[in-house]
Amino acid sequence: MQKQRVVNWVIFGVLSLIWGSSFILMKVSKEGLNGMQIGALRIFFAGLVFMPMALVHLKNFTLRTFLLALLSGTLGNLLPAFLFAIAIDHQIDSSLAGILNSLTPLLVILLGILFFRTPVPRNKLVGVSIGFAGLLLLSFSKGGISLQNAGYAALIFIATLMYALNIHLVTRFLKGINPLHLASVSLAGVGLAAGAVAWQQNSLAGWSSSEATRWSVGATALLGIIGSAFATVLYYALIKRAGGLFASLVTYGIPVIAIGWGVVAKEPVTILQVACLALILGGVWVANRKAGT
Template identity: 45%
Template sequence: MDQRVLNWGIFLLLCLTWGSSFILMKLGLDSFSPYQVASLRLISAGVALLPFFFRFIRQTPKGKLPVIILSGMLGNGIPAYLFCIAETRIDSSLAGMLNSFTPVFALLFGLLIFKAGATRRQLAGLAIGFVGVICLFLAKGITANQYWYYGLFIVLATACYGLNIVLVHHYLKGYTTLQLVSVSLFFMAMFALPVLLLSDFGAAFRTADRPWMSLGASVVLGVMGTGVASVLFYQLIRSAGAIFASMVTYGLPVVAIGWGLLAGEQVNVLQVLCLAGIMGGVYLVNRK
């Protein structure tokens, strides 16, 4: 098979996988608490990447483990819980749209913490992205949902993602994505396990209407949305380059909106225009 065709296949699969994560969270929350869904996601992802963990842990210097664990907290652990908490009150489509703000935070933290240089175009993209998020809240949250502020949990999660990108760039160069993800997710699974066990996880199977469907959605979320997707993303970077791989950011919210519409969520034209504004800001931030 032609490598370009394979690259586009992986690209589309990543958009579908990551874009479906938000509706899978909603399905998991039908029967479980946000803390249980997030814990199941992290544990499932850690188990899925366990073979890679055993391979890479021997190659990882002990002095780097605290930084890798911190990267895991920022890149997977904390956001997993924040997203699930947010989706108890907001639509999965809105969560997918807000998630697209991550590259803007990466630039912002690079400027504030590491004094990285930025062009006027990137600063303009930063401003446009922030305006787009504010308008998105106005278009969806404040006017139609008294719990609009739960969307701020998503914004905080994207801030964690952005900070993690900067952290990895400055302190974890030389380590492959697969190495970092498999090692960090193992420790995230270890942290999530007691949270799940102490949450009376079995109660849902006695009282909920569709616990097995929610369990399946949460496990697929972890295995596919975090574990397998990370491996695919790593492969796409190697075969097509980081710039092409980063374009997944643009396809992900489209899939999230599609699933939201199928689930009966309301998505209006104004929201789509706000998303276009955020994407325009992200484009200005990332454009070489």
């Protein structure tokens, strides 16, 4: 049991590192591509990686689980990739985007209570609330929130809601499927749709003539292969091993990694920001500690 908990935390840490570092690749991607092109190419490359495995593993799916896998890929990867890329392309405030993205655990709890009759232990509700409070304080400690282009914040919120819905979908209907099989089939399926959008958007038009476009496409490919394909396998595995709420708390680990990158870049980090990170991590610990400890 202890070994299983350690493995869960290791997966949690790796996912936090991957998604917390994704903003670096997205920043490079923006140099030569627009939001629609980034979203389409990201999921296309992720699906391309999984296509051979999907053809092998497809025999393990019934028609029902295949359609549910496609729905999972749509809610968990395809549509959010477009929504996030478009919002970031329109310069939405990063603090506001981080706060909205970190609503995922709260939305998981809310949807579970309203639609899935999921019992929520008090320690999980308290822990999620503590972590979110720490995230709010962290955002304000970094200079507050700008409402410039705040209309695009709705796109981030919709994406976050889709993440929460997908967690319940996987937890209730797809938890018995091998995470690698599920990730390969779901991403290969939606990758075809993303490829069509990438072609319609003429995403590779500047490949031969623009070095910026080549760097952007390369960064987007890494974003798809690591940030979507590899991370999705780990995420489905974490949902299967530790439950959807614990997996959703990865969004609380993202600002910790972002601050870490700031330290590497020699950006100033205040004592208040460190205290906020401790509060966030403390909330994650409270939400996942055993009852009675």
